Amino acid sequence: MNLHEYQAKEILRRHGVPIPDGDIATTPDAAEALAVKYGVPVMVKAQVHVGGRGKAGGVKYCATPAAAKEKATAILGMDIKGLTVLKVLVTVAEDIGSEAYVGIIVDRATKKPVFMVSAAGGIDIEEVAATTPEKIKYHPVDPRYGLRTFEAMEMGFFLYEDVKQARAAAKIMQQLYSAFIESGCSLAEINPLVVTPTGTVVAVDGKMVIDDNELDRLPAIEALRDESSEEASEVEARKANLTFIKLDGNVGCVVNGAGLAMATMDLVKYYGGDPANFLDIGGSSNPEKVVNALRIITADKNVKAILFNIFGGITRTDDVANGIVTATKANPLTVPIVIRLTGTNEEVAMKILTENGFSASSDMDEAVQKAVALATGAAA
Amino acid sequence: MSIFIDNTTTLLVQGITGRDGSFHAKQMMEYGTTVVGGVTPGKGGQKFEETVPIFNTVAQAVAATGANTSVIYVPPPFAADAMMEAAAAGIKLIVCITEGVPVLDMTKVYPYVKEMGARLLGPNCPGLITPGQSKVGIIPGRICAPGPVGVVSRSGTLTYEIVNLLTKAGIGQSTCVGIGGDPINGTNFIDALAAFEADPQTTVVAMMGEIGGTDEQEAAEFVRTKMSKPVVGFIAGQTAPPGRRMGHAGAIISGSAGTAAEKIEAFEKAGMGIAKRPMDFVELVKARL
Numbered sequence: 001m002n003l004h005e006y007q008a009k010e011i012l013r014r015h016g017v018p019i020p021d022g023d024i025a026t027t028p029d030a031a032e033a034l035a036v037k038y039g040v041p042v043m044v045k046a047q048v049h050v051g052g053r054g055k056a057g058g059v060k061y062c063a064t065p066a067a068a069k070e071k072a073t074a075i076l077g078m079d080i081k082g083l084t085v086l087k088v089l090v091t092v093a094e095d096i097g098s099e100a101y102v103g104i105i106v107d108r109a110t111k112k113p114v115f116m117v118s119a120a121g122g123i124d125i126e127e128v129a130a131t132t133p134e135k136i137k138y139h140p141v142d143p144r145y146g147l148r149t150f151e152a153m154e155m156g157f158f159l160y161e162d163v164k165q166a167r168a169a170a171k172i173m174q175q176l177y178s179a180f181i182e183s184g185c186s187l188a189e190i191n192p193l194v195v196t197p198t199g200t201v202v203a204v205d206g207k208m209v210i211d212d213n214e215l216d217r218l219p220a221i222e223a224l225r226d227e228s229s230e231e232a233s234e235v236e237a238r239k240a241n242l243t244f245i246k247l248d249g250n251v252g253c254v255v256n257g258a259g260l261a262m263a264t265m266d267l268v269k270y271y272g273g274d275p276a277n278f279l280d281i282g283g284s285s286n287p288e289k290v291v292n293a294l295r296i297i298t299a300d301k302n303v304k305a306i307l308f309n310i311f312g313g314i315t316r317t318d319d320v321a322n323g324i325v326t327a328t329k330a331n332p333l334t335v336p337i338v339i340r341l342t343g344t345n346e347e348v349a350m351k352i353l354t355e356n357g358f359s360a361s362s363d364m365d366e367a368v369q370k371a372v373a374l375a376t377g378a379a380a
Numbered sequence: 381m382s383i384f385i386d387n388t389t390t391l392l393v394q395g396i397t398g399r400d401g402s403f404h405a406k407q408m409m410e411y412g413t414t415v416v417g418g419v420t421p422g423k424g425g426q427k428f429e430e431t432v433p434i435f436n437t438v439a440q441a442v443a444a445t446g447a448n449t450s451v452i453y454v455p456p457p458f459a460a461d462a463m464m465e466a467a468a469a470g471i472k473l474i475v476c477i478t479e480g481v482p483v484l485d486m487t488k489v490y491p492y493v494k495e496m497g498a499r500l501l502g503p504n505c506p507g508l509i510t511p512g513q514s515k516v517g518i519i520p521g522r523i524c525a526p527g528p529v530g531v532v533s534r535s536g537t538l539t540y541e542i543v544n545l546l547t548k549a550g551i552g553q554s555t556c557v558g559i560g561g562d563p564i565n566g567t568n569f570i571d572a573l574a575a576f577e578a579d580p581q582t583t584v585v586a587m588m589g590e591i592g593g594t595d596e597q598e599a600a601e602f603v604r605t606k607m608s609k610p611v612v613g614f615i616a617g618q619t620a621p622p623g624r625r626m627g628h629a630g631a632i633i634s635g636s637a638g639t640a641a642e643k644i645e646a647f648e649k650a651g652m653g654i655a656k657r658p659m660d661f662v663e664l665v666k667a668r669l
Contacts, residue, residue, distance in 0.1 A: 106483050108593045108630070111490045111564045126635045143487045184482060213482045213629060217457055243627045247619075258561060258627025259535020259590055262616035266640075267657055269619045278620070280627040311537045311544075313506075313520045343520065343540070364541060365659050 001210045004047040006089045007224050008188070008206035015179040017172050017190070018202045022091025031072030034090035035065040041093040044071045046078065046085040049229045051124070056080045061093055086228055094204055097197045100159045101125050102173055103189030104180045106211075107140065113180065115139040115147070115173065117155045121192040147177040160195070168201035169193065183221055184214025233296050240292035242281060249274025250304040251375045252297035252335075254290070256281050256315045264309045264368065273372030276303045281315070290323025291330075298333065305336050307371035309364055312343025321349035325356045336374045340367035382510035382555040383530065383575035383582070384473060384499070385449065389514045392441050392450040392471070393418045394462050396428050400477070401453035404518050405432070408451075411521040413514045416445040438462075438469040449473040451507060451516050459503060460485035467496035474566070475516050476502035483629065486564035493566060500566025504628065506536040506558035519543075519556060527552015529665055530576035532569060533588035534561050534595075534628070538616060542588060542661050549662045551669070554582040561628025563592070569599035577607050584610050584668045586661055587652075591617035592631045592638045600646035610668040612653035612661060615640040 003011075006024050013019050021038045024047065025031040035042045046058030053059050058080050060071040068090060078085045099122035107114040118136045120128050128135055137158045141147050152173045156166035172193065180188040187209040194204045215222040227235050237244030243258065247265075251273045255261035258280050265275040277297065281289045297303055310320050320341060328337075339360040341349050346362065353360045361367050391408070395401035396418025405428060409415050417435055418428045424436035435441035438450065450466040452459060452475065459478040466474045474493065481503045493500045501508060507517010511524040518536070523544040531546075531553050533539040543556055557572050559565055569587060576582045585607075589596035596615065603611045618640040620626045622633040633639050647654050653664040 106487065106563065108563045108595075112487055113484075142491075143484070144491075181484065184484060186483060211483050211629070212625070213456060213480045214484070216480075217482075245621070245624050245626065247621065255537075257535060257537030258631060259533070259538030259588065259616050260541060262590060262620060262626055262631065263535075263538050263541070263614075263658055265620070266616060266618045270657060275619055278624075278626055311540050313537060313540050314518060315537075342544070343523075365657065 001212055001215065001225060002049045003208040003210065003224055004049070004087070004226060005045065005206055006047055008208040011179050011183055011208065012176065012190070012203060012206050015175040017175045017179070018200070019206070020092040020094055020202060020204065022089055024087050025072060025090050026076070026087055028069045028072040028076065031088055031090050032065045032069035035062060035068035038090070038092050040064055040068070042068055042090050043093045044068055044075060045089045045091065046075050046080060047087040047089055048080050048083045048085055050081045050083060053080060058085060083229055094194055094202055095197050097195045099192035099194055100169070101128070101189070101191045102169070102176060102193050103187065103191065104177060104185070105187045110140045112140040113143060113177070115141065115155060117159055119159050125191065141177065147174050149174070162199070165195055165199065165201055172201065172203065183208060184211050184218050185209060186211045233299060237279070237296050240289065242279060242289060242293055242296070244296060245278040246300070247275050247277050248302070249276045250302050251371050252276045252300065252303040252306040253309065254279050254281060254293045254297065254306065255309045256311065260309065260311060264307070264364070267365070267368045268307070268372055271369050271372045273375055276300055287319050287323035287326055290320050291327040294324070294327040295331070298331070298335070303335055305338065305371045305375035306333070307367060308337070308339045308341070309367065310341045310343070312341065312345065315343070316345050317341040317343055317349035318345040318352060321352040324358065325352060338367050338371040338374065340364055381579050381581040382513060383572070383579050384501070384508055384555060384557065385510050385514045385516055387513040389449050389516065390414050390416045390445065390447045391516060392416065392438065392445070392447040393453065394438065394450055394466065395453035396420055396432070396434060397423055398453055402428070404453065407521070408515050411515045413516065416447050417441040438465045438471065442469045442471065447471065449516060450475070452476040452478055454478060456480035456482070460489050463489045463500060464492050467493045467498045472498050474498055474500045475505070475507050476500065477505065477507060477517055479504040481562065483563055486562065490564055490566065501557070502560040502565060504562045505560030505565070506539065508555060508557040510555045511553055517558065519558065523547055524556060525552035527554065528581060528583040528669060529553045530579065530582040530585040531556040532572040532576070532585065533558055534590050534630070535588055535616065538588055538658070541658050542586065545659060545662050546586070546665065549666070551662070551665055554579060561590070561630050563630040568595050570602045573599055573602055573607060573611070577609055582609065584612065584665050586665055587611055587613045589613065589615050589643055590628065590631050591615070591620050591626065591633050591640050594638065596643040597646040600650040600652065603652055604650035610653065612655055612664045612668065613647045614655040614658065614661065615643045
């Protein structure tokens with residue numbers, strides 16, 4: 001789960017990271033009032049879960065409260081990569097002497113939290129890694145000790161020659177690390193970490209990505225979820241305990257298991273079709289999951305054919321068959337459906353489907369080809 | 381022969397009285413796995429299915445039964461502790477089925493298990509099966525048959541799909557290993573490939589990877605430089621959009637890294653057989669037997 005900049009900054013502030021004053025506004029008048037409260041100049045920054053806000057015109061410098069109101073008017077309601085801006089952060093604009101990058105990720109290779117720091121901040125770290133990798137220092141942390149002061153100081157001196165600045169940066173890194181651990185992050189970054197012309201080190205932008213597996217035990221973090229910034233169908237799917245990702249194609253896919261779901265999408269593509277979604281109904285199936293899955297998929301008007309691909313291990317294929325029958329009785333389908341089932345209780349499932357006027361096969365390849373042909377025929 | 385488990389495997393089930401644990405304990409016993417005990421705190425002294433003794437702790441269970449392997453079906457908040465408890469008790473193979481273990485927990489579990497000299501498989505994995513001998517986890521036994529193909533995969537049902545195709549084509553398996561879909565797991569592709577290379581029963585390896593991380597790329601380099609046995613590979617997620625977690629916590633393209641294309645390219649460079657579709661495994665494996 002992604003946090004907004006203002007949410008990440010709030011967490012970092014609680015951990016002691018120096019961050020310019022700021023608050024969230026949902027109207028131009030509120031933005032103007034915040035500019036008066038904190039004193040100009042301010043930055044007005046769109047709060048949406050996409051990169052490249054600045055380039056899209058979603059981040060503006062404002063020298064007066066009136067300018068803050070004017071820029072907030074322009075930014076609120078703006079569309080950035082398909083997401084509507086509903087909130088702006090109004091924050092004191094710092095004078096910038098230099099910009100550095102400080103981030104932590106959980107690294108798959110070392111299996112540890114790894115710091116990445118670079119004096120070349122303010123731009124995308126991936127770009128720095130691609131063009132000037134020597135400008136990045138990596139430092140794995142042993143989670144049993146945390147980030148020790150001498151380690152933080154090594155990174156501080158990598159960024160700054162001045163000992164005061166190195167110390168300030170080291171302290172911020174330790175604070176960032178504790179925020180990273182306590183909030184269950186898979187990524188936390190400060191970009192840029194700024195040194196002002198007077199030598200103060202401050203965090204001007206913050207980003208946090210939370211490991212979804214942490215959310216059950218961190219209700220305060222889960223409460224930060226902003227459903228208005230997510231695809232409505234994905235919100236609905238999550239509430240129904242389905243893993244669903246909307247795509248642009250026209251073959252709706254219902255599969256059990258993430259690997260098989262990906263392989264099914266790939267096979268749809270292989271045969272010249274386009275998947276409309278990724279959907280994993282999970283292991284312990286019950287008919288209700290299938291009902292919810294069908295409701296979400298049929299709500300997508302692009303879908304021209306529905307493909308079920310179920311390999312019953314833990315999942316009982318008769319549960320899936322019952323779900324299909326229940327769902328289609330309540331809401332008759334307007335697009336063709338192709339069903340592939342094999343595995344646990346396959347005979348029972350086939351009988352249920354046949355008795356209710358469905359046909360099903362046990363061959364994945366054949367079912368995918370058929371679904372693609374139906375979707376393509378309907379689209380043509 | 382086989383890898384990791386065989387008919388000398390003596391198994392504990394951590395979480396044996398839970399919904400998933402009890403169901404799969406029965407399935408494993410029916411398959412012929414030697415289940416010597418279960419662990420559920422507070423239920424020590426009771427019996428599972430009137431035959432299998434239940435213990436309060438893994439240490440007690442190991443002391444009483446001499447178990448060498450443990451399988452974990454406890455809920456995610458307790459899984460990290462369960463893995464470390466098994467390692468502390470001297471279990472040598474720990475298989476964690478639980479899905480949803482926070483990755484920061486794994487940054488602590490992984491080094492601990494290693495220091496204790498144990499092998500961890502998973503978490504978020506279907507376990508493993510040596511057809512005809514032993515099954516630890518949830519892979520359906522009836523789709524497998526004994527034979528010469530080593531199978532290793534990051535996925536569950538996709539593995540079943542391919543194993544089923546192989547078995548139907550008369551091609552059996554030495555051991556099928558699901559390493560799991562999480563970003564930090566105990567056993568990676570290279571660990572399994574090295575074990576298959578050393579296993580006399582295995583003559584061909586079938587490997588199913590997916591988007592995210594670099595485990596497949598490193599495995600391909602291992603195949604190229606260290607393996608004499610042929611390997612056939614498949615990558616799921618060629619149509620996955622970047623930046624989205626495709627069900628498995630580890631199946632995510634970060635920025636431009638971890639794509640299916642770069643993994644397939646690594647397979648090609650290693651001279652591996654490349655299955656474009658799941659069904660392609662049958663012919664590609666057959667040609668290498």
